[in-house]
Amino acid sequence: MNGVHDMGGMHGFGKVEPEPNEPTFHARWEGRVLAMARAMAFSGAWNIDMSRAAQEELPPAVYLAVPYYLRWTLGMERNLLKQGLVERDELAAGRALHPGKPVKRVLTKDVVERVFARGAFGRPTNTAARFNPGDRVRAKKLNPSTHTRLPRYTRGRVGRVEAVRGCHVFPDSVAAGGGENPQWLYTVVFDGRELWGEQAEPSLKVSIEAFEPYLEPA
């Protein structure tokens, strides 16, 4: 979707402000949010793409205004309601009012190590990759109103395939509940001037990780 989360190239957000000796969490609740998100993903309530999509669907002003882990919280609440795992009256009451629905599994202390191992997103395939390193490709002009990982600033632009990364779970499909629908993934590199015009920094190159359905020969 063409949301405010897709912010590559936007102006007006100001300077980057690094914080010296930044703690992992700035308050206790931040850690609880991260932990709940990981535990619920383990339970099968959602996957990484559904969790991104829920945040992208927040009202734009909210997305930009709230702290990072509150955005996660709002995204989780959306997904919990959508999945029917939690009801609105429970969020309002701050406690459970209805019995829990069955979930695939519950993350307990003895298996907690399993969430620290990053998931694998590569999938076997019988199809051949359509593009090879060195090929010129154009990012298609796609404007789906649903979740996608093709950033707006590359759409319609011509780049070069630099690497083939294997066949991966396709976020556009999985976020929409359409299954993994694995697709070939490429590193595609664009010249700064192709993206931003003649004013661009001449020594700039930007790459994205692009799924095959995002690309056409150029």
Next chain:
Amino acid sequence: MAHDHSHDDGSHDDGSELSETELRVRALETILTEKGYVDPAALDLIVEHHEGKTGPHIGAGVVAKAWADPEFKRALLADATKAVGALGLISRVGDHLIAVENTPKRHNMIVCTLCSCYPWEVLGLPPVWYKSAPYRSRAVIDPRGVLADFGVKLSADTEIRVWDSTAETRFIVLPRRPAGTENWSEERLAALVTRDCLIGTGLPRRPDEIRS
């Protein structure tokens, strides 16, 4: 918002926004626990893991080894998942870690313009600035301006390559080894490697910065 967490007297001291958030998060944890979806003891362990065990020291160790051991450097650049996995520092590195090397001609920088993708396994959780709109918006259009915010200035003819992490591939920068560190042990070298130089918004410390 459907939450009735406002103060009875309607007052809003400086902490009111935060406490409303805290209440909201606490309520969510209560609901999920009561419904049997989460185990608070497991949540404790997840928090502990992120606060205590992961962090950029892992990435620093990887880079120091690559500086000290040419064979490992070759392996790292060929397949970072395999090379880092073989070190046994972390249980599992994921399948898609990619190390990108800075050279005299090219400087690499990592961003996620769409959200906050970051190589957790080797760097820990991302800092606030990495997840912020200023960094996400500017890194791909004005990386030199971003570097200036970090006090880093590169020569005009250095190519800047920005890697937008738009899929589940994850990137870590292999910075250039500082001059004057010949025969240094891996441990000493690791002390030169900052989190920011592994993202590409910084350069490694100079030897004289850690001698004192």
